[in-house]
Amino acid sequence: MEEKRNISVLIVGMAGSGKTHVVQRFLSHLSMKKKDFYSFNLDPACITTPYRCDVDIRDTIKYKEVMKDYGLGPNGGIMTSLNLFATKFSDLFEIVEEQSKITDYIVCDTPGQIEIFTWSASGTLISQTFSAATPTCIVYVLDVTRVCDPNTFVSNLLYACSILFRFRLPMILAVNKSDLKDPSFVMDWLSDVTVLLDKISEDSSYLASLSRSLGLMLDELYEYFITRTVNISAVTGAGMDELLEMLEKAKEEYTELEKEKIKERGAVEMDKFEADKAKEEGKKEEEDDREDDIVGGQSISHILGKGEKEEEDRKECHCECPCPCSHSCSCSHIHEKKEVVEEKEKDILGDGLALRCDRIA
Numbered sequence: 001m002e003e004k005r006n007i008s009v010l011i012v013g014m015a016g017s018g019k020t021h022v023v024q025r026f027l028s029h030l031s032m033k034k035k036d037f038y039s040f041n042l043d044p045a046c047i048t049t050p051y052r053c054d055v056d057i058r059d060t061i062k063y064k065e066v067m068k069d070y071g072l073g074p075n076g077g078i079m080t081s082l083n084l085f086a087t088k089f090s091d092l093f094e095i096v097e098e099q100s101k102i103t104d105y106i107v108c109d110t111p112g113q114i115e116i117f118t119w120s121a122s123g124t125l126i127s128q129t130f131s132a133a134t135p136t137c138i139v140y141v142l143d144v145t146r147v148c149d150p151n152t153f154v155s156n157l158l159y160a161c162s163i164l165f166r167f168r169l170p171m172i173l174a175v176n177k178s179d180l181k182d183p184s185f186v187m188d189w190l191s192d193v194t195v196l197l198d199k200i201s202e203d204s205s206y207l208a209s210l211s212r213s214l215g216l217m218l219d220e221l222y223e224y225f226i227t228r229t230v231n232i233s234a235v236t237g238a239g240m241d242e243l244l245e246m247l248e249k250a251k252e253e254y255t256e257l258e259k260e261k262i263k264e265r266g267a268v269e270m271d272k273f274e275a276d277k278a279k280e281e282g283k284k285e286e287e288d289d290r291e292d293d294i295v296g297g298q299s300i301s302h303i304l305g306k307g308e309k310e311e312e313d314r315k316e317c318h319c320e321c322p323c324p325c326s327h328s329c330s331c332s333h334i335h336e337k338k339e340v341v342e343e344k345e346k347d348i349l350g351d352g353l354a355l356r357c358d359r360i361a
């Protein structure tokens with residue numbers, strides 16, 4: 001069978017933005033286009049999935065039991081369920097890798113509480129598992145009826161920004177519910193920040209002034225999203241072809257990002273290698289300094305073996321090291337101190353002087 005290099009699509013967004021319905025509409029659009037797909041539901045708290053779900057977190061993890069067993073509230077229950085699921089990431093990797101060879105799209109619905117997926121360790125682990133197995137893109141769903149408020153728009157983009165930096169994967173803004181409100185203002189705000197700031201200025205509250213500052217700060221992010229925003233409707237199916245086109249571009253972007261990551265990893269490895277090498281060389285120099293007896297500018301240890309060197313030390317030693325060793329001898333030979341002195345020597349040296357230099361002995 002021909003191997004397909006497909007794309008995984010992680011659908012994220014604020015609660016109620018329409019993620020589940022977007023997944024349903026997108027999958028039925030894929031069926032219409034005769035594309036193969038594989039789907040995941042990672043929301044343990046959802047009641048039904050209105051689409052064909054191949055892997056459902058609810059089949060393996062009972063969210064209500066998790067709440068009971070661990071004494072958690074609803075959010076803690078969802079987070080712990082996702083953590084438990086993430087412990088099986090090697091199985092997840094196998095599934096995604098296998099499916100990437102036989103399907104065109106892998107689509108994954110995520111929990112309603114965005115922060116559970118975006119801030120928990122399991123969210124990162126799961127997204128990394130997907131992106132390690134296949135090109136992966138994040139579709140950030142916005143509810144157009146909510147983001148028409150400029151403050152909500154800015155806070156949504158802040159979330160998008162943090163996801164972008166955290167996951168380092170291509171991202172598409174999908175402005176959903178376009179059947180309820182004309183979403184053209186989103187593009188106006190993204191392409192000209194002054195239009196957004198003017199809109200924010202209509203409100204004189206403290207929140208508006210904060211949004212104004214944030215709005216200015218996120219200028220670069222707007223630029224990024226200008227070419228990555230699509231207006232859709234999960235109800236009418238509008239914008240699904242455009243979404244497919246954008247995913248194709250995201251696949252290319254993913255490849256570029258991966259190359260960058262590999263380059264960065266390469267640079268880090270290179271730095272580590274250089275540091276290790278420098279450390280190794282430093283150690284060697286230190287050892288050489290300690291070991292080498294320079295005789296006539298030549299290192300003895302390079303000429304002789306250790307045993308021979310010691311022998312040589314004895315022969316070459318011309319220092320007038322008095323016995324008992326005075327500790328002030330500056331020659332590099334090893335002077336061992338011994339407290340046991342033979343009776344004979346005691347006689348010679350006298351009682352109080354119980355040290356002797358071994359070499360001379």
Ligand SMILES: Nc1nc2c(ncn2[C@@H]2O[C@H](COP(=O)(O)OP(=O)(O)OP(=O)(O)O)[C@@H](O)[C@H]2O)c(=O)[nH]1
Pocket residue numbers: 013014015016017018019020021022043046110111112113176177178179180232233234235236
């Ligand atoms: N008019 C309209 N309603 C929509 C659209 N998409 C979703 N909805 C409605 O929005 C509500 C929330 O949709 P969901 O798909 O459950 O949203 P969700 O983001 O998955 O919700 P959570 O997972 O609970 O956060 C539902 O009542 C949907 O019928 C759309 O494109 N147009």
